Amino acid sequence: MTIHYLRFPDEATALAALAAAGLLNEDGMPIAASHNHALDPIGPLWIGGRWDEQGEQIEAPVLLDGWHLNYIGELPDGWEQYLVMPRRPRRVFA
Numbered sequence: 001m002t003i004h005y006l007r008f009p010d011e012a013t014a015l016a017a018l019a020a021a022g023l024l025n026e027d028g029m030p031i032a033a034s035h036n037h038a039l040d041p042i043g044p045l046w047i048g049g050r051w052d053e054q055g056e057q058i059e060a061p062v063l064l065d066g067w068h069l070n071y072i073g074e075l076p077d078g079w080e081q082y083l084v085m086p087r088r089p090r091r092v093f094a
Helices: 011-020
Strands: 003-008 037-043 057-059 067-073
Touching (some): 003 011, 011 037
């Protein structure tokens, strides 16, 4: 199965897409896995940032646009518009 990397504009849009695809449980939480899919909700992603040996911040990390999730399985309808192709994914399925 193919890993799909997705970036939604915000969490509300991602949750609405998950709900439309039937991938939220009765508590409104993402269903992480089934026989047909695996889902890794990541949320906001930060890059960079540097700290010294004492833990003091030297350079602030940068917040990337969007709300991110990884998905394995047949891509639900309408999700194509959220596909991204990261050069170095921050998280991958093992």
